Amino acid sequence: MSKPLNVAIAGLGTIGGGTFKLLTEQAEIIERRTGRAVRLAAVADPDASKMTDAEAGGVRCFDDALPMAADDGVDVVVELIGGSGGIAKKLCETAIANSKHVVTANKAMVAHHGTQLAKAAEDQGVSFNYEAAVAGGIPIIKSLREGLAGNNIGRVYGILNGTCNFILSAMSEQGREFEDVLKECQELGYAEADPSFDIDGIDTAHKLAILASVSFGCEINFDAVYTEGIRHVSPMDMQFAAELGYRIKLLGTASVSERGLEQRVHPCMVPETAPIAHVAGSLNAVVADGDFVDTIVQEGHGAGAGPTASAVCADIIDIARGLKVPTFGVPVGDLKTIAPLPMQRHVGAYYIRLMVVDKPGVFADIAGALQKHAVSMESVIQRTRNPGEAVPVVMTTHETEEASMVEALKEIAVVGAVVEEPRMIRIESL
């Protein structure tokens, strides 16, 4: 039996509390699985009231996490403070410099500073684990980095933000407006008072940048992620999507080809036959396409105390078992730099909705704008024509380059009879 592994948790919020609970309740089974005791040695939180349970259990308590990260009695520091830089990053750096392993659930920090922190950990010979940073309880980092390690992965995509999926699912099922569902989410505590990280796609972009790195063996390039949120999705578009055989989901999609690295976060029309179309409520799902394995889909809870603690503790258990894999699948020095493909060069099909007042010549103007930019229409839906009243005209296109679509839409927007900003949602072929 090896010597105990001493774990310190920094930050006793929801995830920290869940991790504390898991390590306490499952201590016996973890010891049987790892062959050594995994001990909760210390906790840190500026709010002393959060540490009363720990104190009662004889766990050392710190109001400042930094000295804890340098403490001789600690082998693993679990960073659950959050924030892309600041104290969280400083804590990880301190821990690594003191030869402690680091486990984190902090996607913003990994997306911004992951390569640098991985390099520091590699140099010190310690682990820097972040399973909980992407898709909560789904063991997707392990699957990509180890389970699919015989594959070249060409594409990885997923529903990575439970709040957005909850909102879109509720809009779709109940025909409600975005603002209305968001407000309810905020009242129920499912969405933050400032929800922009979630609903503007930034949280998804953080996770996607990490997935791309571990899937393709490239340096994280968060700044190159095209990011568009779900504020502009309307029940009317949901309805047309259903009519066309699609559902609207916020996806993060990363793919690699000779054209470069494409990373994009935006609402997508996904075929209702695709497994990801059925991922409901606040669930997450990640899909990976490998050259040998073909397609693997993983679904589960992307947030919450229990699922996130499950991922944090899997990382701790890996350390206790002595399992060590390069942070992003290959040593940091071997990570490739892949030129990003700008969003304007994305190629795909598009859904477009215009609100049009029927006037002579309007369709000729619209068709002319599309033709001028070589955008080819696949289908058109127009149901009623009430003279003088704006009605929706919905079009889907064949595959075209984003730049052409954007230019065509600019021209269409200024056609006199088009009375609202045209709506565009990308159609995903999955």
Added chain:
Amino acid sequence: MSKPLNVAIAGLGTIGGGTFKLLTEQAEIIERRTGRAVRLAAVADPDASKMTDAEAGGVRCFDDALPMAADDGVDVVVELIGGSGGIAKKLCETAIANSKHVVTANKAMVAHHGTQLAKAAEDQGVSFNYEAAVAGGIPIIKSLREGLAGNNIGRVYGILNGTCNFILSAMSEQGREFEDVLKECQELGYAEADPSFDIDGIDTAHKLAILASVSFGCEINFDAVYTEGIRHVSPMDMQFAAELGYRIKLLGTASVSERGLEQRVHPCMVPETAPIAHVAGSLNAVVADGDFVDTIVQEGHGAGAGPTASAVCADIIDIARGLKVPTFGVPVGDLKTIAPLPMQRHVGAYYIRLMVVDKPGVFADIAGALQKHAVSMESVIQRTRNPGEAVPVVMTTHETEEASMVEALKEIAVVGAVVEEPRMIRIESL
């Protein structure tokens, strides 16, 4: 850079060929991921014509696998011969005795002799890896044993046989008879000439027994798996299932409670809202319920050269990286023996279909038989009554014990107006 890892493949059939291809084509990326060369050192097959590529590539060829397993130039033996005992088992024993790691895709062998082989490997300090034995390319063993290692898993279930899922999907979508679809599968090479291993549920039972062991940390107990295949599923039952909001899938389900270990393979009615209801064609899926992570679903290809080779090579890569985890999650000596719960004590809801000629008193007889055994009806469907002609009567029950249901059905079967053997399909609450 560590010294190369020398891999020997025994059996160059479909999976052996795929593994050969993967190790050859991805040699460079595997070296970057593992920090060492993973070399194809030897192959063995009684059919020399299968080894011409290997020979041309300078790989040593053996007609007999056993001497290869004892060869000094080999570090890992990949057993892809198949069969629960015989040469496959002998090969693994020889390899382990000679301190070689073993990787296998052989579910029958692991289900029958896994505990014994794991013990031998543990004593020799080598790995015995079997990711490819369950659900092909889905990295489910790794997910359960490592990714969810912080959880107590209470239930694991899945669609574990692609042939059965293909047949049931085709029956459901095309309204065809079982025999008709099976014949087509055999002509297309999707099903064996003797299909009983697949369609009688034995292959699923092998995989389920392995999943149960790694999920619950208990010794494999294949003999205790209740096993029933899909031969008796009819298009008429498919149609009623759809009407009731269900789909029919062959599931392997293992669960553990204070009542004991329940392991069962049989056709199930699953709610069409459950993710597993949408797993189509020859795909596999595995669902695990953990106490912290809640539910995790994984879906992918359960067979075929590429996906299976992906799993085999993930096991090899783990060895190359020096990652070692107890074969079934805990050391063999710590595996529990959990008393099996006999199928008669299974508790669940049931779908029953009777073919009935309408005669006075028949419903009283049926209701009486159910009441006598305390089986409570939840719903009844009976559409047309043609005097003298048998019509289907479909009932669903509330939760009841299997033994009561079986006894009630025995009595119903001998009611004069019931003209065929009653059909029973268990309803799964997922």
